[in-house]
Structure formats: C-alpha cells, structure tokens
Amino acid sequence: MSILQVQDLKKTYGKIQALKGVSFDVPEGSVFGILGPNGSGKTTMLSIILDVLNADSC
Secondary structure (H helix, E strand, C coil): CCEEEEEEEEECCCCCCEEEEEEEECCCCCCCCCCCCCCCCCHHHHHHHHCCCCEEEE
16 A cells, blocks of 8 residues: 555656656555756655646646
C-alpha cells in the first residue's frame, strides 16, 4: 500500500520544463528522500504535492 503516489507529473515555466513526467510511489512505513542538484525541480514537485502550485498535468 502506498501513502503517496505520483504519476507523470509535469510542470513548465514558459519554455523551461521544471518537471518532465515524474513518477514514484512511497510505500507505507518507508523512509523516503528527494535528492538532486540545484534547479532539478525538487521544490516545485513538493509545492505541487502540497497543493501550493498547480501541475500542468498529472
């Protein structure tokens, strides 16, 4: 059972693709981290999950 499921998440800012088809599941009881370099879309993804931003599609 997953406590969070993200499928084909996309977000663009003008011509810049911040998120391009992000998909993952977080199983119940697991420890999950999001790692990546600056500008890779981590904050954008979390803002969409927390309903602060709207995704282009998901």
